[in-house]
Amino acid sequence: MRLADLLQQKEAERVSQLHTQQQKSNCPVCCDRGMVVDRTTKTSRTCICIFERIVKRKMGEANITPKEQLQTLDSFEFRKPVHSQMKQLAEKYIANMPTDYVMHQGRICTTQDHCLWLGGATGMGKSHLAIAIAQVAIASGHNVKVINCVRMFAEIVDCFSTNEKPKMYQEAMDATVLVLDDIFKQKPSDFVIQKIYDLVQWRVQLGLPTIYTSERRLGNKGEEANKLNPTTIKDMDTSIWRRIRKSCGDGTYVFEYF
Numbered sequence: 001m002r003l004a005d006l007l008q009q010k011e012a013e014r015v016s017q018l019h020t021q022q023q024k025s026n027c028p029v030c031c032d033r034g035m036v037v038d039r040t041t042k043t044s045r046t047c048i049c050i051f052e053r054i055v056k057r058k059m060g061e062a063n064i065t066p067k068e069q070l071q072t073l074d075s076f077e078f079r080k081p082v083h084s085q086m087k088q089l090a091e092k093y094i095a096n097m098p099t100d101y102v103m104h105q106g107r108i109c110t111t112q113d114h115c116l117w118l119g120g121a122t123g124m125g126k127s128h129l130a131i132a133i134a135q136v137a138i139a140s141g142h143n144v145k146v147i148n149c150v151r152m153f154a155e156i157v158d159c160f161s162t163n164e165k166p167k168m169y170q171e172a173m174d175a176t177v178l179v180l181d182d183i184f185k186q187k188p189s190d191f192v193i194q195k196i197y198d199l200v201q202w203r204v205q206l207g208l209p210t211i212y213t214s215e216r217r218l219g220n221k222g223e224e225a226n227k228l229n230p231t232t233i234k235d236m237d238t239s240i241w242r243r244i245r246k247s248c249g250d251g252t253y254v255f256e257y258f
């Protein structure tokens, strides 16, 4: 066999092998190797699927489901004039969200207002915006957690009786950026209130960004009561209310619409 024929045969075998590998693998570009080699320029680069895998892992770690990943700032719908105000506040918050943290006496701290309060009735798009912000924070490399407070409150109560460590609560303490979704939907027991105070106080002291969504009003002066949920956060616990309000820049990052 001539050398040229032999080389052609080898190349055909290689292409056929590659084809089989591509069919079997999750990524047809790199056949799950993670690297793409350019045979002409003899250079290699990281395959896009590696970044996709990182995003998938980080979304999973943050408790953001594939369906929730569609909840971005771009997909936020403007059904009422108030929605454009909501989005503007979220954008302002994202623009000012600290990208790096200064260590001060062994603690992380930010000098800016670092929390956001989104209050409103069900279906207002509060969780959508909070998840959109969480996704931006993930892209900036933060350790992010989205926690449903109804489930976390139930876990705190369960763990109190079994003497176990509440996992979700610990995750909420540790996250750099935290979304506390649907906080104080029900009026919690004094024990849960104390645990939430510890969590809020810890995060305020460290200056860690926390985004709250709630069907209740904070309870600031001069505002109308929410007829569906007349009990405000201030009514439930003045200390928690004071810390949340202060960390939201005394109202700079407070959005309430009922």
Ligand SMILES: [Zn+2]
Residues within 6 Å of the ligand: 027, 028, 029, 030, 031, 032, 033, 034, 035, 047, 048, 049, 050
């Ligand atoms: Zn790939």
